[in-house]
Amino acid sequence: DIVMTQSPDSLAVSLGERATINCKSSQSVLYSSNNKNYLAWYQHKPGQPPKLLIYWASARQSGVPDRFSGSGSGTDFTLTISSLQAEDAAVYYCQQYYSSPKDFGQGTKLEIK
Amino acid sequence: QITLKESGPTMVKPTQTLTLTCTFTGFSLSTSGVAVGWIRQPPGKALEWLALVQWDDNKPYSPSLKNRLTITKDPSKNQVVLTLTNMGPVDTATYYCAHSPVGSVGLYDYWGQGTLVTVSS
Numbered sequence A: 001d002i003v004m005t006q007s008p009d010s011l012a013v014s015l016g017e018r019a020t021i022n023c024k025s026s027q028s029v030l031y032s033s034n035n036k037n038y039l040a041w042y043q044h045k046p047g048q049p050p051k052l053l054i055y056w057a058s059a060r061q062s063g064v065p066d067r068f069s070g071s072g073s074g075t076d077f078t079l080t081i082s083s084l085q086a087e088d089a090a091v092y093y094c095q096q097y098y099s100s101p102k103d104f105g106q107g108t109k110l111e112i113k
Numbered sequence B: 001q002i003t004l005k006e007s008g009p010t011m012v013k014p015t016q017t018l019t020l021t022c023t024f025t026g027f028s029l030s031t032s033g034v035a036v037g038w039i040r041q042p043p044g045k046a047l048e049w050l051a052l053v054q055w056d057d058n059k060p061y062s063p064s065l066k067n068r069l070t071i072t073k074d075p076s077k078n079q080v081v082l083t084l085t086n087m088g089p090v091d092t093a094t095y096y097c098a099h100s101p102v103g104s105v106g107l108y109d110y111w112g113q114g115t116l117v118t119v120s121s
Helices: none
Strands: A004-007 A010-013 A019-025 A039-044 A051-055 A068-073 A076-081 A090-096 A108-112 B003-007 B018-025 B035-041 B048-054 B069-074 B079-084 B093-100 B115-119
Touching (some): A004 A090, A010 A019, A019 A090, A019 A108, A051 A068, B018 B035, B018 B093, B018 B115, B035 B079, B048 B069, B048 B079, B048 B093, B079 B093
Antiparallel strands (some): A019 A076, A039 A051, A039 A090, A068 A076, A090 A108, B003 B018, B018 B079, B035 B048, B035 B093, B069 B079, B093 B115
8 A cells, every 4th residue: 555644744834925745655656657646635624525736746626726736756746835825724635546545645734824 | 517415324323334325417437437436534634535436346445444345336326325334433524425537546526515424322
């Protein structure tokens, strides 16, 4: 099984500042035949279902603001929010969909400072 | 437009079997490459992947729950059913079903609102 580990567990960032969340997989999630990283990022707010932000490690889901970006390859990935807005306060999860079980990271709670 | 909705009991007793139904619109589980998965979140804890069913009836399960989980699909009714046997307090959680797009099994682009299931005697 591929274990997903996020860091930090929580962070507080001021409005307008940059927020960075890291995700590390215990095995590579890069599929060599198509050169795609099977890594997604979700935003989860209380009382709502998770929302897909990023897939293939760096592709932004339709409707997601461009202040959200994903990067990385192989086993190390990053979600960056370039200019934090109040509505970005949430828990963020990375997930690998390379192999089953399609596990999530433990989550990172992002608060507004 | 893709929608999913979970239904089932809000409370079950310890040792009982939980049966949840995911009813969806806007896609067919007979379409090659499509999948529907179940994910849960215990109160205050992280998302936990449970299982999924693919268009070809492939059904991977969480290893830790494999002996207790069953997932089935009924494309004619646009439904996916999840059963979890021998429920205990640790199974108290919000249960979500979600859609995987073609070519991305296990990636979830549309989610149901979730249903909270409490295990209590």
